[in-house]
Amino acid sequence: MTDPSELTARWHDPAFLEAAGAWIADRLAEQGRSVAGPVEQPHVTDWSTVLRVPTDGGPVWFKANDDSMRHEAAVTALVAPLSDGRVPMPLASDPDTGWLLLADAGPRLRDVIVEERSLERWLDVLEAYARVQLACEDEVDALLAAGLPDRRLPTLPGAYDALLAQLDDVDPRLPGADAIADLCDRLAAFGIRETVQHDDLHDGQVFLGTGEHQVLDWGDACVSHPFFTLAVTLEGAIAWGVDDVQDSEDLRPHLAAYLGPYAAHYGTTVAHLREAAAIAMRLGWVCRAVNGALPQDPGQTHTRLAMFLAGTT
DSSP: OOHHHHHHHHHHOOOHHHHHHHHHHHHHHHHTTOOOOOOOOEOOSSEEEEEEEEEBBBBBBEEEEEEGGHHHHHHHHHHHGGGGTTTTTOEEEEEEHHHHHHOOOOSSSSHHHHHHOTTTTHHHHHHHHHHHHHTGGGGGGHHHHOOBBOOOGGHHHHHHHHHHHHHHHOOOTTHHHHHHHHHHHHHHOOOOOOOOEEEEEEEEEEEOSSSSEEEEOTTTEEEEEEEGGGGGITTTTTGTTTTOOHHHHHHOOHHHHHHHHHHHHHOOEEEEEHHHHHHHHHHHHHHHHTTTTOOTTTHHHHHHHHHHHHOOO
């Protein structure tokens, strides 16, 4: 297993920081702006880093990803123009390096929730995010060409089987790939088209800089059934409520807010789509386990598979 310190060392390498600084300065100059102070590096993980850059026009943010998430720059540039302002347009992006430059997005929803003591803002976020997914239904080929992982329903049983083969201490209660295929077939029968899916949409990924809620951090995104997002977003985030207590928030209005645009688009009802959502919320943990698997952190994968086991559909 790779030492985590070796994985993060790349982001502190003077050669990387010098190259990133030069790229940032050049992109800003193209827009008539310049760096106006010391660059900070507030965020470093195994797979990415973020730099805060003060400029004469306000702060901007630079992000670099490793190869596994290099697609974020291209995907953000593809999705943003179709999002009605809910995904910010990059100030600059480079699909070859995966580098991304964004305007400051303001406070995180996570911090606003603490102040307001309410999850009501999620109703708007979920409705807007569903509309983004619908707007990207015809862009699947472009998204895949940009490097987005293919987690569509036909791929999931095989990917699940391969994941289990790589893990130690697999829970014996986990079913075989045939059971995953059966759930995929049941979900496919609802006829909802596959599209972009954030796969890690929680309150740390939503920002309020424009006065509207915006969704950032598309590095974990994939092409999949859109409703898979409900696993992380509803069960993994919203259900924990304001005080981080499991199952303390009523998920029904949040689910209705998300399903509303889909019901209107497909000429059906929210009630009809709730069954599809229930299947997808369970399968979404399989998608998240496959899509977010890190060899250096098998514990996360086991947790996500345990969430799948805990489902009732």
